[in-house]
Amino acid sequence: MKDRESIPKATIERLPLYYRCLDKLANFEDVDVVSSKDLGGRLGIPPTQVRKDLSYYGEFGRRGVGYDVFDLKRSVGKILGVDETWTTILVGAGNLGRALVDYKGFEKMGMKLVGVFDAEQSMVGNKIGGIEVLETSKMEKVVEDNDVKLGIITVPTDAAQEVADNMIEAGIEAIWNFAPTRLHVPEDVTVRNEDLAIGIVSLIYHLSWKKKDEEKENS
């Protein structure tokens, strides 16, 4: 494997796509062997890119034959860490929290939700995804008891930093943050900001320039 630090972020972001596609091929389509062309074609990724991405992690597949679907799925799963189970908590039991808990894809990626918390008393005691919503004050114990390293924040913006502080205090090392604010965390904590506004704005940006181009052509 190449020096891990030198692997492009875009490559790391494509690995889950490969993994899910291989999983589908193995479990639903009974495909044994796949070429980089097939795999890329299904994902809209050029075959050269597929080969390059995988080459960062070792030698897979045989030239002219392709990849063994089962082997490659297992290898990519191991690279990603989804071959293990990662206990996870979620704070913020609103619609977004519910949507995430319902999302079937997560278990396949190794995530196991062991606690859901909310500061609102009216939420406490509700069940979401089969898990009872607890008071935020109980978070620390759940994190300790289940050796949780992964926390999801789906609270309003104003509450997010405090929730993050509490998570880190309890022992969380990676935070998936849906609140539209940048969190301040120690260097050894990883944060992924899932900033939904960026998605919509990048589409608006494209629409807007398309419109400007059309207006220019018509003038």
Added chain:
Amino acid sequence: MKDRESIPKATIERLPLYYRCLDKLANFEDVDVVSSKDLGGRLGIPPTQVRKDLSYYGEFGRRGVGYDVFDLKRSVGKILGVDETWTTILVGAGNLGRALVDYKGFEKMGMKLVGVFDAEQSMVGNKIGGIEVLETSKMEKVVEDNDVKLGIITVPTDAAQEVADNMIEAGIEAIWNFAPTRLHVPEDVTVRNEDLAIGIVSLIYHLSWKKKDEEKENS
């Protein structure tokens, strides 16, 4: 402005962050002038990067003085296209759809939701975010009547391609897709895949390698 095609995607993705921060400075903190250092500091972006990002679009600010907050907000808003209103529809009125409709940030970004649709009869007639959920068959008329270019897909994976096809047929030009599948669309339609599994897997990837490193150190 530089040739638009040559502007890095990462720059375009940072513009909404600048915009939201400038909006906060202007409307909630009464700040008139901001330096690239201040702006970057609030967002965890190096000041050199802030200046470089903005320089793609023109000359803003004055050396040694900083940026006029109101002017820069207006300029960035115009670049992004959020100074206009973009009518939008959403198909899939489940938890995720609800969470998106509730998200207050969107209106600020120029998005105006004019229709929510669901194939499930049990959903039709419910109100979400003050908008009545309609049958999917009514989508085309709503798109035409409101000149909608932007569509959001929050349906299950299996239904996503058909919904996308119907959207495009009706006149939608940009799709924000939350279903974990790649959509096949004509070249002139822009798709943004908001693939939630990638978020969680990139965190698991980091946790997993951290654990491997720790095990190596301890062995």
